[in-house]
Amino acid sequence: MRVLLIEELGARPAVVEVPDPVCPDDGVVLQVEATGVCRSDWHAWQGHDDSVVLPHVPGHELAGTVVTAGPLVRRWRVGDRVTVPFVCACGTCPTCRSGEQQVCPHQTQPGFTHWGSFAELVALHHADTNLVRLPDGMAATTAAGLGCRFATAYRALTVHGRVRTDDQVVVLGCGGVGLSAVMIARSLGARVAGVDTSAAARAAALELGADAVLDPGDDSPEEVAGRLVELTGGGAHVSVEALGDPRTAVTGVLALRRRGRHVQVGLLLGAHSRPPLPMDRLIAWELELYGSHGMAAHEYPAMLAAIAEGRLSPDRLVGAVVGLDEAADALAALGEPGAARVGMTVVVP
The missing domain is CATH 3.90.180.10 (Medium-chain alcohol dehydrogenases, catalytic domain)
Structure with missing residues (x-):
């Protein structure tokens, strides 16, 4: 072969x-x-x-x-x-x-x-x-694309994020997983903000249903999170980090409202594998922090049904x-x- x-x-x-x-x-x-x-x-x-x-x-x-x-x-x-x-x-x-x-x-x-x-x-x-x-x-x-990026985004939002109608969802990184997350979150009735430095990626996020997009530019994680809190009317219910960058992971946690949920999908490798996170905020606001690693075969039917029905x-x-x-x-x-x-x-x- x-x-x-x-x-x-x-x-x-x-x-x-x-x-x-x-x-x-x-x-x-x-x-x-x-x-x-x-x-x-x-x-x-x-x-x-x-x-x-x-x-x-x-x-x-x-x-x-x-x-x-x-x-x-x-x-x-x-x-x-x-x-x-x-x-x-x-x-x-x-x-x-x-x-x-x-x-x-x-x-x-x-x-x-x-x-x-x-x-x-x-x-x-x-x-x-x-x-x-x-x-x-x-x-x-x-x-x-179902076996990795799409199924990973689906489970991140439905199992860990527990996204509901009218939730505010922030997607950090609008590549393959991130754009999948934008589409899936929108199908669940959420309001979605996409974050990416690429103008093309931001445009794609809007085409797939994002309500707003943001260019982080050279701002610090704290500054980007502040812009997202304002954009989401007080912070996101769910943030999904789909890039694999320590700065973006910090942004995702700080962009949450109280009792919010951060789902880390992007791979943090090598020197970036153990980044410092704002654990003070995690404790004081009772935030939830999840890793998400794909989706088992027995969980595919619900996702495939949503595709068959045209919702995805x-x-x-x-x-x-x-x-x-x-x-x-x-x-x-x-x-x-x-x-x-x-x-x-x-x-x-």
Whole structure:
């Protein structure tokens, strides 16, 4: 099969031919129909993820067709069109049995713990726990974004944010996850403010339903939070940090009203992984602080129902569609300030 192979961290990956993947006994091999280009893939390429072992094939947002099923698989057969959460849980540990597969301690992640979906074929583990059947008629290019950015934003807002009609929601960072959050929050009846330094990203947020947008410029986190408190009439009920920046995380906490909820979705890596946060405000105002790490397969039906009913339109988030030979350029673009941030780039191998 053809894959985009990383042989040296930070060096341009190349499209090469390698042997087809071996199907796990409890898993499947998919023919990849489409795979999203996510900033997490860029982090893996740059060496920011300790689980990556070279040589490596990135890619974790995917949709495809089952071409091989292992002997222990009971629910899936050749020809099924599926997607999968970026966290593939074991399905048997106490955490999984409690329904929290998105934080399974034995998880695998295509594109991180093993070769991913920037390829013609990809192997996935624990198929009966993790695969999600695609609705009839859903394009693979749309489905590719469900396993990471869209499902992550959906669970962040519905489970942790508990967004209700007329809530004030602030979305910090209007990239793939952030624009998904804008759309989802608006569908839940919230009033939404999007924050981004990119004029194009702010324009996209308005097109997807944001009531207002804000350019933070060079203001301090405290100053940006003050502007957001004024914009939201006293502070947000829910803030979602979708960028992965310590300053933006502080802004999100300080932009809340009393008893508000901050959901941290953006990855804070390396030297940024343990930022100082305003815990004095957290205690005095009884704020809630959550991390959000994707969404388990068993939680997909409500999201898919909202898509089927037309309340959510993830197809509107799809931008450029490229072939595997253009995937390296798409990956590299994610490292350029302000580049490739509006609309999901999708690779069709």
